[in-house]
Amino acid sequence: MSLPPLKSLPVFEAVARLNSFSHAAAELRITQSAVSHHIKALEDHLGESLFVRSGRKLELTLEGQQYLDTITSSLNQIARATDLIKGASETRLRLTVYSSFAVYWLIPRMPELKRRFPNLELTLEMSYAEPELSDRVADCFITIDKEKRGFHFDLLYKERLFPVCSTAYLEEIKHTLHVHDDQELHAHLAASPQSLANFPLLTSFSMYEKYTEEWRRWFASMGTNLPPNAQFHRFSHLMLAYEGAKHGLGVALINDYMLQSNSDDGLVRLPCSHYATEDHFYFAYKHSRRHEPAIAQLKQWIQQESSSLRV
Structure with a gap:
């Protein structure tokens, strides 16, 4: 078995995580010279450069990034195995979650999570795009991506999009379309879904990385094309479109989980069909960590709380 200089591995992980030799030295309580010695010893053993300097900027090489992914996971497993033998149970978890899911669904429910598992310390990492599934990023994830080797994916729900607007704007729609209830x-x-395009439609780029695409799909699900006369307010993220609809800018298509905890904020669902997207949301974690108490607790709670989304 050809092992690297083992004492150098935590030093390498700290330098890569902190992107600094001096910060790593301070965290590890050793000299910066000692940090440099450990990195050089590791690079000599591997026969590869792990870092490249560009002025004051420190970056991982491709080989360094690949090595970091493996080393971080291995070091975390060693630490967890040691705690288990010592009788210590890890209660701290990092969860990476989409911003809208965190703000509109998860955070309002976190007091209940704290009451249920008072020793669980949850750190939320917000993601605006697909998170990188890696122990280096977080311990567990809410994601629509399920193509990662070594990870387990528990289905939370299948996404649907609903047209919504403010209560005042709903009355304006009824008045304009000459309906009473x-x-x-x-x-x-x-009978005439195209008539919704008589009102401003709110669209977000983040959902499909293309403006108006969610509305094109909604109209297609209703058996018609996106009307050419449709007028749009454009927002970079779904959260902004949500807020725009709440303040009476028009009609937005929002995710079902955003409706779950916001029945009293003046935003209402229009009485028309939803659009079922092809995205499925999963709770993801390393298969090798499936028996860890903290992950098992969070998994159990999230699955129970999300059961109403699967009806």
């Missing part, structure tokens, strides 16, 4: 509006939109 939700039942008449439902019949009108079912």
Whole structure:
């Protein structure tokens, strides 16, 4: 077995994580010269450069990045195995989650999580795009990506998008379309979904990395094309479109989990059909860590809380 200088591995991980020799030295309570010695010893053993300097900027080489991914996971496993033998149970978890999911669904429910598992310390890392599934990033993830070797994926729900607007704007829609109640509006939109394009539509780039795409798909699900006369307010992220709809800018398509905890904020669902996207949301974690108490607790709680989304 050809092992590297083992004492150098935590030093390498610290330098890569902190992107600094001096910060790593301070964290590890050793001299910066000692840090440099450890990195040189590791590079000599591997026969590869792990870092490259560009002025004051320190970056991992491709080989360094690949090595870091493996080393971080291995060091974490060693630490967890040691705690297990010592009788210590890890209660701290890092969860990477989409920003809208965190703000509108998870955070309002976290007091209940704290009551249920008072010793669980959860750190939220917000993601605006698909997170990199790696122990270096977080311990577990909410993601629509399920193509990662060595990870386990538990289905939370299948995404749907609903047209929503403010309560005041809903009355304006009824008045303009000459309907008197939700039942008449439902019949009108079912027969003529294009009439919704008479009102400003709110679109977000982040959902499909393309403006208006979510509305094109909604109209297609209703059996018609996106009307050429449609006018749009454009937002970079779904959260901004949500807020725009809440403040009466028009009609937005929002995710079902955003409706779950916001029934009293003045935002209402229009009485018309939803659009079922092809995205499935999963709770993801390393298969090798499936028996860890903290991950098992969080998994159990999230699955139970998300059960209403699967109806």
